[in-house]
Amino acid sequence: MSRPARHDRRRRGTEPVRLHPKPDQAFLGMPAFPDAARVALGDQQLRANLRHATHTIRAKRLNAVGEMPDWQDLRMAAAGIKDETLAHLDDYLVQFEQAATAAGATVHWAVDAEEACRIGVEIAQRHRARDVIKVKSMATQEIGLNEALEAHGIHAWETDLAELIVQLGGDTPSHFLVPAIHRNRDEIRDIFTERMGQVGRAAPDDLTSEPRRLAEAARLHLREKFLSTTVAFSGANFAIAETGTLVVVESEGNGRMCLTLPDVLVSVVGIEKLLPSFADLEVFLQVLPRSSTAERMNPYTTMWTGVSPGDGPQEVHVILIDNGRTRALADEVGRQALRCIRCSACLNVCPVYERVGGHAYGSVYPGPIGAILNPLLHGVTDEHDAQLPFASSLCGACYEACPVAIDIPSVLIDQRAAAVREKAHHRVPTAESVAMKAAAWTFGDAKRLARAQKTASLGRGVARHVGWLPGMLGGWTSSRDLPEVPRQSFRAWWSQREDTATVKALEE
Amino acid sequence: MSSRERILSSVRTAITGATAPVVPRGYADRLELDAAGQIALLVERIRDYKADVRVISQADLARTIGNVLGERSASSVVVPADLDPQWLTTVTCEVLRDDPPLDARRLDQVSAVVTSSAVSVALTGTIVLDAGTAQGRRVISLIPDLHICVVPAQTIVGTVPEAVRRLDPVRPLTWISGPSATSDIELNRVEGVHGPRNLVVLIVN
Ligand code: SF4
Numbered sequence: 063m064s065r066p067a068r069h070d071r072r073r074r075g076t077e078p079v080r081l082h083p084k085p086d087q088a089f090l091g092m093p094a095f096p097d098a099a100r101v102a103l104g105d106q107q108l109r110a111n112l113r114h115a116t117h118t119i120r121a122k123r124l125n126a127v128g129e130m131p132d133w134q135d136l137r138m139a140a141a142g143i144k145d146e147t148l149a150h151l152d153d154y155l156v157q158f159e160q161a162a163t164a165a166g167a168t169v170h171w172a173v174d175a176e177e178a179c180r181i182g183v184e185i186a187q188r189h190r191a192r193d194v195i196k197v198k199s200m201a202t203q204e205i206g207l208n209e210a211l212e213a214h215g216i217h218a219w220e221t222d223l224a225e226l227i228v229q230l231g232g233d234t235p236s237h238f239l240v241p242a243i244h245r246n247r248d249e250i251r252d253i254f255t256e257r258m259g260q261v262g263r264a265a266p267d268d269l270t271s272e273p274r275r276l277a278e279a280a281r282l283h284l285r286e287k288f289l290s291t292t293v294a295f296s297g298a299n300f301a302i303a304e305t306g307t308l309v310v311v312e313s314e315g316n317g318r319m320c321l322t323l324p325d326v327l328v329s330v331v332g333i334e335k336l337l338p339s340f341a342d343l344e345v346f347l348q349v350l351p352r353s354s355t356a357e358r359m360n361p362y363t364t365m366w367t368g369v370s371p372g373d374g375p376q377e378v379h380v381i382l383i384d385n386g387r388t389r390a391l392a393d394e395v396g397r398q399a400l401r402c403i404r405c406s407a408c409l410n411v412c413p414v415y416e417r418v419g420g421h422a423y424g425s426v427y428p429g430p431i432g433a434i435l436n437p438l439l440h441g442v443t444d445e446h447d448a449q450l451p452f453a454s455s456l457c458g459a460c461y462e463a464c465p466v467a468i469d470i471p472s473v474l475i476d477q478r479a480a481a482v483r484e485k486a487h488h489r490v491p492t493a494e495s496v497a498m499k500a501a502a503w504t505f506g507d508a509k510r511l512a513r514a515q516k517t518a519s520l521g522r523g524v525a526r527h528v529g530w531l532p533g534m535l536g537g538w539t540s541s542r543d544l545p546e547v548p549r550q551s552f553r554a555w556w557s558q559r560e561d562t563a564t565v566k567a568l569e570e
Numbered sequence: 571m572s573s574r575e576r577i578l579s580s581v582r583t584a585i586t587g588a589t590a591p592v593v594p595r596g597y598a599d600r601l602e603l604d605a606a607g608q609i610a611l612l613v614e615r616i617r618d619y620k621a622d623v624r625v626i627s628q629a630d631l632a633r634t635i636g637n638v639l640g641e642r643s644a645s646s647v648v649v650p651a652d653l654d655p656q657w658l659t660t661v662t663c664e665v666l667r668d669d670p671p672l673d674a675r676r677l678d679q680v681s682a683v684v685t686s687s688a689v690s691v692a693l694t695g696t697i698v699l700d701a702g703t704a705q706g707r708r709v710i711s712l713i714p715d716l717h718i719c720v721v722p723a724q725t726i727v728g729t730v731p732e733a734v735r736r737l738d739p740v741r742p743l744t745w746i747s748g749p750s751a752t753s754d755i756e757l758n759r760v761e762g763v764h765g766p767r768n769l770v771v772l773i774v775n
Pocket of ligand 1: 353401402403404405406407408409431460463464465466467468
């Protein structure tokens with residue numbers, strides 16, 4: 063089945079495959095959300111794919127969650143475990159370091175993306191690696207690891223089917239569970255046919271656009287890489303403080319390949335991935351697959367603790383990264399965003415995401431969670447990030463879907479206030495701040511809210527205000543109808559909110 | 571200051587005054603099912619993942635393994651170094667024992683693998699391998715395209731919490747729920763990208 067490695071000859075093709083996004087599609091320097099959203103809204107294929115995808119996953123997820131009578135208990139336990147971890151994060155990090163080191167791993171600490179990349183590149187260089195294989199990891203995307211490796215002449219090969227499609231196609235992922243959601247099967251066939259041969263085993267001549275055939279082509283193309291590459295990079299879904307164990311949850315088996323076959327394994331892990339004890343996995347292995355791929359359990363989960371003699375990589379590194387996480391942690395309202403387990407349920411239920419897709423957010427982290435996480439990690443002084451909290455209709459569907467119960471709407475409101483404050487600091491009132499205040503005026507007082515609700519048919523007066531808010535602010539909703547806000551969930555969310563102080567603070 | 575100290579000190583500053591909640595653990599940790607019920611549920615759930623599941627007796631194990639390899643036209647099979655030779659008495663294709671350890675390229679030429687397993691979860695149709703008795707190194711159950719996995723009935727539990735409590739985190743663990751799958755192309759589930767595309771589970775009662 064295996065064939066001799068012939069990448070070198072093929073890599074010298076006339077038109078090299080880009081291992082990183084085209085300059086105009088890179089996350090850095092992305093057009094601001096309103097502009098990007100307007101472009102995305104005009105893309106019929108993207109919108110059709112997104113609608114199909116989000117609706118399909120949404121329906122499946124409801125089934126997967128519905129068959130668990132203790133779902134709310136699991137959700138509350140998951141949120142509680144994460145909060146408890148964050149409240150003692152310093153202790154758990156030290157404990158993790160000790161346990162992982164004792165088990166034979168080398169633990170590194172990186173304050174920012176640059177330092178994390180430098181550590182990763184050094185490890186690859188020490189092993190004279192010209193190629194490394196990777197299993198999908200948002201942390202490595204966040205720090206731009208592929209680009210850093212590439213700058214040192216090291217090719218980083220993504221091994222998830224979707225990431226392969228994205229990488230060979232030269233663009234960026236648009237969804238963190240199904241990153242190639244914006245590509246249809248014919249496009250994928252064309253990408254494989256045109257590009258695979260330039261970087262390794264070519265696609266079969268008679269490749270069709272049947273998903274099974276496309277998966278088979280990817281299997282053969284990547285098998286060669288798995289068998290010939292000695293250094294792998296991964297992320298981790300969970301890191302266990304008590305034991306030093308890392309956990310990767312996946313579907314295709316490329317994770318198992320990357321975590322088992324190479325001699326050297328480097329895992330880039332955000333400091334918020336910690337869980338106190340191995341037993342806590344009993345909660346997270348139940349909530350993650352059901353929220354994510356809507357399955358009772360994902361096909362494969364790998365857990366490893368340092369080095370296992372004679373089994374798997376014999377040199378194991380863990381790079382713990384901050385890169386803005388401690389900044390988010392310092393935000394008392396926003397720190398709950400660090401509970402996120404990247405399941406993508408909030409993306410799939412979000413009416414805004416469904417229409418504009420992931421690229422419009424200009425970040426590794428799109429959708430509702432991205433809207434709050436990016437400003438938390440980078441601060442609202444970043445002009446692009448400052449717009450993200452407005453990319454929402456505040457309908458509350460994301461909160462209801464979230465398996466760790468992150469109250470995204472409350473964090474959004476808090477951040478909108480911060481963004482407007484930041485603007486007010488710099489210049490005279492803009493249209494945004496005026497709009498904000500008008501909305502705040504409606505939201506800020508229970509009586510006014512009730513009046514607004516009475517004058518319109520129940521609930522829809524509020525919904526209209528909510529829909530209009532981002533429109534006024536970003537100027538992009540005018541190009542599309544915003545969906546009607548689900549009345550029930552918005553009202554439920556509203557009544558749960560105890561503290562409207564941040565909104566009130568805006569009133570003068 | 572080292573990066574380690576900088577991160578730890580930023581964390582400490584950030585969480586000053588944060589209070590840790592008491593974690594509510596009201597979720598279920600077992601099923602109201604007897605042993606037969608658990609087996610029936612496990613069979614149903616594994617079948618949902620489109621794996622082939624059979625419940626057999628110990629006496630039938632060797633014959634079944636030989637049959638499955640024959641049905642699937644396997645030309646060779648790899649087994650862990652410590653696999654009971656009694657399991658292989660009816661196997662007619664080439665048998666490779668992973669002792670000394672086989673190289674990955676050699677494994678890529680092998681059609682099938684037979685292993686046992688450590689724990690299985692009825693509710694989710696999950697089988698866990700912990701590199702213990704008759705399970706071998708992780709790589710042997712990964713590369714061949716057909717995995718015949720034996721599940722002794724006494725290793726079946728109802729729920730994920732029960733399974734987690736039985737496992738030793740220090741061992742390398744692989745949780746398997748059906749064959750390899752992806753939904754990356756227009757969300758069509760396709761069995762098999764990289765891991766074994768065929769999973770046959772033999773529950774030994
Ligand atoms: S915020 Fe919640 S729903 Fe969204 S990806 Fe994170 S864990 Fe999932």
